[in-house]
Amino acid sequence: MEPSAAPPFADQLRALREGAGALWLDDRAVITVRGDDRLTWLNGVVTADLRPIALGHGAYTAIVAVKGKMLADAFVHRTDDALLVVVPAEQRDALLAHFERFIVMEDVLLDATPERVLTVQGPKAVALTEGWPGRSIADRLGLGGVDVLVGEGHEAPSYGAVTPVSREAFDAESVAQSRPRWGVDFGIDNYVQEAAITPRAVSFQKGCYLGQEVVCRLQMRGHVQKQLVALTQAGKTPAAGAEVIAEGKVVGKVTSVTAGIEGEPAKLLAMVKYSTLEKRPALEIDGAPADWAQ
Template sequence: MRKALSLAEPASPQAREGRRPGRVACAAGRGDAALTAMSGSIATATVATWLEERATLVVTGSDRLRWLNGLVTCNLAPLTPGQGAYGLATSKVGRILADVFVVLAADRMLVGCPVGRAAELHRSLESYLIMEDVEVEEASSAWRWLALHGPDAPALAARAAADAAGHAAPLFVLDAGDAVAVVPAASVAPVSEAVAAAGAPVLAPEAWEQRRVALGIPRFGVDFDEKTYPQEAALERRAVSFQKGCYLGQEVVCRLEMRGHVHRRLTRLALASVPAPGATVATEAGEAVGLVTSATALPDGTATALAMVKYAHSEPGTALRVGDLAARVASPDPGPLA
């Protein structure tokens, strides 16, 4: 009989230091208050979910860190085993190939990418292998990604990974204080039981999705895709390092940041009820300016949505409409604000 994993040891005070609660900045209003309330409740309790939409690429070889750092927007150079980062793989013209979680282990790096982009990302990465001592293997059937959100996330992820012979790292999932554990596929059931027993319930995908949308966190294939620039997806503040050295697509990404702006922007809206994804966003005069990409109800009965709108209409406080619903831009960009 397989021994059950135990994560009952409480997180140390040190593990809780520096935790930044999920925060939602938005214009005043009842729906905005609900956003803030939901954000606060999420920050006080740790929850988890299995990221079934994440495939796994395993990168090995002595040049792996330097090589991959030249192909993603996040800065991997200062990281050591047990650390990780959230970033983007971009094309040479700066568009997003995939968003990625990168977890460093002693002898490898694990890259979590959207399932539907794994083959393309694998092909793209290998096309930039010349003389480097690097191998990239598609290993999605062997590994599963557990995301943890809340104050005890890093400590629970580390213990779950250690007990299951996996790997873990603190990195941005829904907030800066989150973490992931990458464990063997056969360990899903015992890890789920152990994490739940330690006080972090494993949420169904639908419940996690509600939290994601409420916090304004975009998802590849839902809110943005391979035609999107980082600034259009409002990801430049948490997925792009503007201090690191060169990487594929850097020239275009930096030019957009330093010399102007994109033509559209993913923005959070506050509404009285939930609009349908794909619904048209319009000005009060009726001009179509964008589309709803995700939406969810809030605890007070109002709603929030993510919408890709023309940049000129993405300023906080801008009054818009989604069908018969009045809407207001609730924050300048998704995600917790620094």
């Protein structure tokens, strides 16, 4: 059963950082993949290696077009008889159409299914959700976590010691942990490397997959033209869209920001030119100094 209200904002952030915080991901939808060939087929249309996934575990991945631009990011969860692909809700129909194009003779069935996704994130999330139906390991903030996939007509388990958090708090902690968000920090106009998710989302050892040639070429070249980076700014909280200035020139834009708490500086994600990232010059945003995050 879901609690009626979230605690104060600072307590929500503390739960995500030190305990476990839960949020319904109503901006995510599920594509279910069934059939005898589901694992080998899906492994050929996403960037991560899905083969090592154990039951009750998920893998973060990107889904890219033939020419390498991103179509979505996703978590793929493995159950006894299916793979559940949690994707941005606004992209689900386009992804279903995309996937259907690449089923030839494989025994694969795709379906848009009605599960809701309750994510529980934080260092105590795994321990506090032990035994919850539909639970699958999914670390969304880099602090440990799970997704709980709740079928239609089913209730989520009682939260117990898990703290309900708001979308605002969850997004703020995403920025604080340098975890970029689909549709905010990156999207369909970006390559995987521009989104700075390559270490988490891409396997360069698994073999062929759709869009691999472009992804590998960009990696071998060593860089893309622009890339998301983490910045900080003390004493000021700029708005998303603010220009990043270096050596008197505009070198990027802020994509998301969270105000610092308890004396911390504001934390930002910004898309900047790679040449600037290489040099790491002094930065300015809204007329005030900004720093490269460590």
